[in-house]
Amino acid sequence: MSENVVALVGAPNSGKTTLYNWLTKSQYKTVNYPGSTVDYAVGTLAGDSEIQIIDTPGTYSLFPKSQDEQVTHDVLFAGTLGVRRVILVCDGTQIERHLLIGYQLQQAGISFVVAVTMNDLLVKNKIPLNLNFIRKEFDFSFVLFDGVNGAGLDALITEVKKLPPRVPGQLDPWSAKKFEQTSDLIEKKINISRPAGKQNQLLARTQGIDRWLLHPVFGVAFFFIIMSVIFASIFWVSAPVMDAVDQFFAWTARAILSVNPQSLWVQFLSDGLVVSIGAVLVFVPQIFILFLGIGFLESSGYLSRASTIVDRPLLALGLSGRSFVPLLSGFACAVPAMMASRNLSSKKERWIVNFIIPLMTCSARIPVFALLIGLLFYRQSSWWAGLAMAAMYFLSLAVGMTASFLLSKIIRTKEKSLFLMELPLYRWPRWRVLVKQSILRTQGYIRRAGPMIFLFAVILWIGAHFPIEKEIQDPQIWKTASLDQSYLGQLGKNMEPLFEPLGTDWRVGIGLISAFAAREVFVSSLALVFNIPQDGKPDSEKGLLKTLSQATNEKGQALFKFSSVVGLLIFFMIALQCMSTFIVSIKENHSLKFALGQLVGLNLLAYIVSVSVVQFLQMFQI
Amino acid sequence: MDNQKNRDPQLRISLVIVDLVGPVEITERLREFGLRPGVPLFYFGRTGFGGAHLLQAGNAWLALRESEFQCLKM
Numbered sequence: 001m002s003e004n005v006v007a008l009v010g011a012p013n014s015g016k017t018t019l020y021n022w023l024t025k026s027q028y029k030t031v032n033y034p035g036s037t038v039d040y041a042v043g044t045l046a047g048d049s050e051i052q053i054i055d056t057p058g059t060y061s062l063f064p065k066s067q068d069e070q071v072t073h074d075v076l077f078a079g080t081l082g083v084r085r086v087i088l089v090c091d092g093t094q095i096e097r098h099l100l101i102g103y104q105l106q107q108a109g110i111s112f113v114v115a116v117t118m119n120d121l122l123v124k125n126k127i128p129l130n131l132n133f134i135r136k137e138f139d140f141s142f143v144l145f146d147g148v149n150g151a152g153l154d155a156l157i158t159e160v161k162k163l164p165p166r167v168p169g170q171l172d173p174w175s176a177k178k179f180e181q182t183s184d185l186i187e188k189k190i191n192i193s194r195p196a197g198k199q200n201q202l203l204a205r206t207q208g209i210d211r212w213l214l215h216p217v218f219g220v221a222f223f224f225i226i227m228s229v230i231f232a233s234i235f236w237v238s239a240p241v242m243d244a245v246d247q248f249f250a251w252t253a254r255a256i257l258s259v260n261p262q263s264l265w266v267q268f269l270s271d272g273l274v275v276s277i278g279a280v281l282v283f284v285p286q287i288f289i290l291f292l293g294i295g296f297l298e299s300s301g302y303l304s305r306a307s308t309i310v311d312r313p314l315l316a317l318g319l320s321g322r323s324f325v326p327l328l329s330g331f332a333c334a335v336p337a338m339m340a341s342r343n344l345s346s347k348k349e350r351w352i353v354n355f356i357i358p359l360m361t362c363s364a365r366i367p368v369f370a371l372l373i374g375l376l377f378y379r380q381s382s383w384w385a386g387l388a389m390a391a392m393y394f395l396s397l398a399v400g401m402t403a404s405f406l407l408s409k410i411i412r413t414k415e416k417s418l419f420l421m422e423l424p425l426y427r428w429p430r431w432r433v434l435v436k437q438s439i440l441r442t443q444g445y446i447r448r449a450g451p452m453i454f455l456f457a458v459i460l461w462i463g464a465h466f467p468i469e470k471e472i473q474d475p476q477i478w479k480t481a482s483l484d485q486s487y488l489g490q491l492g493k494n495m496e497p498l499f500e501p502l503g504t505d506w507r508v509g510i511g512l513i514s515a516f517a518a519r520e521v522f523v524s525s526l527a528l529v530f531n532i533p534q535d536g537k538p539d540s541e542k543g544l545l546k547t548l549s550q551a552t553n554e555k556g557q558a559l560f561k562f563s564s565v566v567g568l569l570i571f572f573m574i575a576l577q578c579m580s581t582f583i584v585s586i587k588e589n590h591s592l593k594f595a596l597g598q599l600v601g602l603n604l605l606a607y608i609v610s611v612s613v614v615q616f617l618q619m620f621q622i
Numbered sequence: 623m624d625n626q627k628n629r630d631p632q633l634r635i636s637l638v639i640v641d642l643v644g645p646v647e648i649t650e651r652l653r654e655f656g657l658r659p660g661v662p663l664f665y666f667g668r669t670g671f672g673g674a675h676l677l678q679a680g681n682a683w684l685a686l687r688e689s690e691f692q693c694l695k696m
C-alpha cells in the first residue's frame with residue numbers, strides 16, 4: 001500500500017463513516033449507535049486517486065479496550081497500512097471529550113487535523129463554539145464539517161493535503177493524572193466562549209424522551225412493544241404485497257407452460273425455475289420490512305437504550321447489554337452480527353455471543369417460518385400468523401439465552417465485561433436514506449441466496465424428473481419418471497428413516513437436506529417437489545400453501561400435521577445450516593474447533609429437540 | 623437512592639465526583655467518558671430490572687451498570 005494514506009480516527013458515533021462517505025463518495029451504512037463500525041474500510045479520495053482514506057472503528061482513546069478499538073490502534077501503529085496522516089473526527093456537541101484523542105495523537109507525533117462534525121446541530125441550536133483558545137493552547141488545526149450537506153469538505157481536503165506526512169511514533173504510557181489535567185484544560189478552554197447551560201439544551205429533548213423510554217417500568221413496556229411491533233409487522237405490513245407477488249409468479253408459470261406443455265424445456269422453465277424461485281421471492285417484502293425495522297432502530301438512537309434496558313437481565317445470563325446489538329443484527333444475518341461482536345470487551349462474552357448468534361431468526365429463516373406458520377394458521381386471520389412470527393423471534397431469543405446461561409457456567413474466566421454506554425441524541429430517521437439502505441440490503445440478500453436457489457432448482461428438477469424415456473405411441477415426446485421412480489425419489493426413500501421421527505416423509509426430507517445449501521432452498525424445493533402434478537393438474541395453480549395443506553403421506557393422512565409443522569419450526573430455529581456463518585465463525589473466533597463444535601452441536605440439538613417435541617405431540621394425536 | 627424515587631420520571635439529583643476507585647480498566651474508561659474527580663453530574667435514576675444508572679456529565683448522557691457506578695465516589 002502507498003504511504004499516502006489518511007486514517008479517520010475518532011470517538012464512536014462522531015460521524016467518521018459519514019465523512020468517509022463524503023470523501024470517497026461511497027455509501028457505507030451509518031448508524032446512530034456508538035461502535036457500529038468494527039472493521040476498517042479503505043477507499044480512495046474522490047478526485048484524487050493518489051490518496052487513500054481509511055475509516056476506522058470508533059475509539060475513546062488510543063489505549064484499546066475491545067477488539068474493534070484494537071483495530072484502530074493497529075491501523076495507526078502496526079505500520080502495515082502506511083498511515084502518515086490522520087483526520088481526527090470530533091462531534092462538535094461532545095468536543096471536550098472527543099478532543100482528548102487529539103492530545104494522544106500529538107504525543108505519538110502523528111500528523112493530524114481535527115474535523116468538527118455535527119456543525120449543523122450547533123448552528124441550529126445557536127450553540128457557540130470558539131476553538132481559538134484550544135488552537136493556541138495545543139496547536140491543533142480545525143475544520144468545521146457538516147455531515148448533512150457536506151459543507152466544509154473542500155476546506156478539510158485542502159487542510160489534509162497540507163499536513164506533513166509522518167510515521168506514527170510511540171505513545172507515552174497511560175497516566176490518569178496527565179489525562180485528568182488535559183481533560184480539565186480542554187474543558188476550560190472550550191467553555192470560555194459558551195454561556196453556562198447553553199449546550200445542555202441539546203440534550204434536554206433527548207432526556208425528556210428517555211425519561212419515558214428508560215423509565216424503570218414504562219421503559220421495559222416500551223421495549224417489548226417496540227420489538228413486538230417490528231417483528232410482527234414483518235407479517236402484517238407485507239401481506240398484501242406478498243399476495244400480489246405470489247399471483248404474479250403463478251401467472252407467469254402458467255403463461256410459460258401454455259406455450260408448449262409437452263416440451264421438457266418449457267416444463268423446466270415453468271415448474272422448475274419460475275415456481276421455485278417465485279416461492280422464495282414471495283418473501284422478499286417481509287425481508288425488506290425487517291431491514292426497514294432494524295434500520296429505524298439503528299438510525300433513531302434507540303439501540304443504545306435497548307442495550308441499556310437489557311444489560312441487567314443479560315448480565316445474569318453471562319452477557320451484557322452490549323451483546324444486544326450483535327444479537328439483534330443476527331436477526332438480519334449472522335455474518336455481520338458475528339463481526340459486530342468485536343465491540344465487546346470480554347473474550348468470554350464474545351465466544352458466547354458468537355455461539356448463540358446462529359440461533360437468532362435471521363432473514364434466511366423468514367421464508368421458511370412464514371411458510372410453516374402460514375400452514376399452521378391456514379385460512380385464519382393474518383393477526384395470528386403475525387403474532388406467531390413475533391413469538392418465534394422471542395422463542396429463538398429464549399433458546400439463545402438458555403444456551404448463553406449454560407455456556408457462561410461452563411466457560412470460566414475472571415475477565416470483567418464493560419458496559420458504560422454513551423446514549424446518543426435521538427434523531428428522526430431520514431426516510432429516503434432508510435428506504436434506500438433497506439433496498440440495498442434486500443438486494444444483497446437476493447444476490448446471496450439467488451444463485452443457490454437457482455442451482456438447487458436445476459438439480460432438484462432434474463432429480464425429480466429423470467430418468468426420462470420416449471413415449472411408445474409418439475417417440476417425439478419424452479416421458480419423465482414419476483416422482484416415486486425418479487432419482488430424487490429413490491434417494492429420498494433411502495433416507496426416509498431419518499425423517500420419519502420428525503413426522504414427515506422423504507419429500508420434506510429432501511427439502512431439509514437441501515436447506516443446508518441455503519435455508520430458503522427448503523421452500524423452493526417444497527414448491528418444486530409438491531408442484532409435480534399428481535392429478536394431471538399443475539399445482540402451481542393452487543398456490544403452495546394450499547398444495548401443502550392438502551398433501552398426504554403414503555397412508556393417506558395429512559402430511560403437515562400440527563406436530564410435524566411445529567417440529568420443522570423448531571428444527572429450523574436451532575439448526576446451523578449456513579456455510580457462510582460457519583466460515584465467519586472460524587475467522588472471528590480464530591478457532592476451527594469452536595466453529596465445528598458449533599456446527600455439529602447446534603444441528604444435533606435441533607434434531608433431538610424437534611424429534612422429541614414431535615413424538616410428544618403425537619402421543620396426544622395432535 | 624431509594625427505589626421509590628427512581629420511579630419518578632422527573633428525578634434529577636446534582637452530585638460531584640470526588641474520586642474514582644476500582645479496577646483500572648473501568649476507571650480508565652470512566653475518565654475517557656469525562657468522569658473524573660471534581661466533575662459535577664446529574665443523576666437521573668435507574669432503568670428497569672434494577673439496571674443501569676443514568677447520568678449526565680457535561681454534555682455526555684451516559685448509562686453505567688452498578689459495578690461501574692460504584693467506582694464513582696461522590
Ligand SMILES: Nc1nc2c(ncn2[C@@H]2O[C@H](COP(=O)(O)OP(=O)(O)OP(=O)(O)O)[C@@H](O)[C@H]2O)c(=O)[nH]1
Binds near residue numbers: 012056117119299
Ligand atoms: N446532524 C448531523 N448528523 C450527523 C453528522 N455526521 C454524522 N451524523 C449522524 O450521526 C450518526 C453517526 O454517524 P456515523 O458516521 O455512523 O459515525 P461513526 O463515527 O462512523 O460511528 P461508529 O462507526 O460507531 O464509530 C449517524 O446517524 C449519522 O447520520 C452531522 O454532521 N450532522
